[in-house]
Amino acid sequence: MSCSRHRDSVVLLADGELTEDAAREVRSHVSGCDHCAATLLELEKLQEVLTPAAPATTNPTMAEARFWRSFEADLALRVTRNATPFWKRAIVLPVPAAVTMGVAVFALGAMVLQLRGEVNRLAHHTNKLEASIKTQQGDVVFHESPELTESLALMNDTVRARQQEIRRVMSAAPMPAKTMVLRETFKIPAPNATPNMPAHMELRFVDTGSADFY
């Protein structure tokens, strides 16, 4: 009837987990209970099958002693290697790992190069775009500038005066047709000079009997 209460205790008894008093109590129960006695017998048999005799006499044979000596020498070597900082250690890398690393480095380098090319191309394109935008802005300013109108007017005056002078000289001393063509270059200050525009503009004047700008 108290068998269910003792079932775990029998296991504990077999495993030597009980105090002496408790062990005595359980043993007295076992002596009167066939079921628990069978359980205990089974457990003891298992114990005996697993660890048959008392542990073998700890009388190390020569071979064992030699084994443990080499074990300790090996251990000392490993510990030494552990104590050696990694930069003083001989590099020991298994071949597959080395190959993988090499491939990885190569792939990474190729990727970086390709990306850099892409970036450069983009930067170049951007520069061109910016430059064209600036030029367009410069043109607008150029045409609307009052200063330019003024300097063009000044130019016209200068050119006209020069033309008259040339005509006067030429009427005084007629020359062959070829040499009658005179070219003159005038420099006028450009309004709103930008980095993309020169500070001076050049106007070329060719005398063919009338004034032409080009």
Place this chain on the structure above:
Amino acid sequence: MSTRTADVLPLTTQAPDAALAALRDDEIAALAKTDRRRALSAVVAKYRRPLYRHAFHMLHDAEEAYEITQEVFVRAWKETRLFDAEFHIKGWLYRVTANLSLKHIRSRRVRALFVIRRPEVPKEVTAPVADAIYGEVRKEVAEALEELPPRFRQLVVLRYFDDLSYKEIADTMKMPIGSVMSGLSRARERLKKLLKDTELEG
């Protein structure tokens, strides 16, 4: 190289191993206050065979057990708290060994995919300790152990071969005592079934 080895850790001392191995854990910890190297030598001398035994029962492979035992002691050498007052040296060593063995046995199937089997070369070095340990158990028991799931195998090894108490097993495996008991009883059931044909009948 040999001189440097001696500088770092004279594990191969001329002092009798038996004297070192006989020290209790608290005596070793006391020894560590004056001579840490000697204390480590004592730890190795005392626990090398039990830990090797555990790893061997878990794996049934002399070389793998050897590697695991080496790894455990290398970790012990690195462990700064090893000789602290509250530190449980035995429990820690068994925990590391048991976990490494369990990890190793579980990764076997995966490793089998990658390891190229070298042609068998007759070994120069025999494994006397492994042979001795293997000789201690019956062949049927060894085969039954291999059939057990790793967790159960571990519990059986800790309980029967390492002769640890429930509390020590619970401390080692960081699990409640109740789980140890239930796990052990289930492991026993499996083991009984496996051994049924051979021994337990008679």
